[in-house]
Amino acid sequence: MRTLALALQAAGVQATALELDFDPLTEHLLREQGIQTRLVSSARDSGGPGLAPPDLILAVGVFSLGTLAWGDAGNSSNRVQGIAQQHHQRMLAAVRSLSNHPRAAVITIAVSTFLLASENVLARDCQLVAWDLEERKRAPRWFSNTLRRFRSAYGLTAEEGAIYEELWRQAADVAMLSARPATR
Numbered sequence: 001m002r003t004l005a006l007a008l009q010a011a012g013v014q015a016t017a018l019e020l021d022f023d024p025l026t027e028h029l030l031r032e033q034g035i036q037t038r039l040v041s042s043a044r045d046s047g048g049p050g051l052a053p054p055d056l057i058l059a060v061g062v063f064s065l066g067t068l069a070w071g072d073a074g075n076s077s078n079r080v081q082g083i084a085q086q087h088h089q090r091m092l093a094a095v096r097s098l099s100n101h102p103r104a105a106v107i108t109i110a111v112s113t114f115l116l117a118s119e120n121v122l123a124r125d126c127q128l129v130a131w132d133l134e135e136r137k138r139a140p141r142w143f144s145n146t147l148r149r150f151r152s153a154y155g156l157t158a159e160e161g162a163i164y165e166e167l168w169r170q171a172a173d174v175a176m177l178s179a180r181p182a183t184r
Helices: 005-010 024-032 079-096 119-123 140-153 158-169
Strands: 016-019 036-039 056-060 105-109 127-132 174-178
Touching: 016 024, 024 036, 079 105, 079 119, 079 158, 079 174, 119 127, 140 158
Parallel strands: 016 036, 056 105
Antiparallel strands: 105 174, 127 174
16 A cells, blocks of 8 residues: 555545554554555445445455465365355455446455465456466476475365365466446
C-alpha cells in the first residue's frame, strides 16, 4: 500500500488498509502516506456503516504457502487441503464484497512461493482475469528442489505433499479475480 500511495493519490483514489491487528509502526507509515487504516474483526468486516464496498482489494502474502505455518486447517486431516479450502472461501468472499463497478477486482500476490489455491475451483464462482506464475517457478529443477525444501520445512505428510504438489502444478503467484459478469 505504501508503494502504491503516490499513484493512488495522483489518481484521486482514497485507499484504506484493513487489518486484524496493526503493528503501530506499520499503521504510522501508512497514515504518513495518506492511507487510512481500519481495524476489522474478520475478512467479512470490510464494509461497515457508511462505507462503500471496495473497488479493489490487494492481498499480498495472505493466501500463500506461508499460511501453513499459522493457518488453521479446521477439521481436515490434510493441512494443505484444509487451508486451500479456507483460501478459496476467503477469496470468493472478497470478490463478493466488491462494489458493482465493472472493473472491481481482487488482486492477490504470493511473493516468495505461490498462491495456495486451485484455479479450477475458483473459476467455478468468479472470473479469473489473470492467473500467472513466474517462469523460473515452472522450471523442473527449481520446482523439485523447492518442493523438497518446502515439504521438509513444513513437515508435510505424504498425503499433504501430494495435494501441495497438485496445487503447485496449476498455481499462480499473482491472480486477479472479479465477479462474473451478469448474464442476460
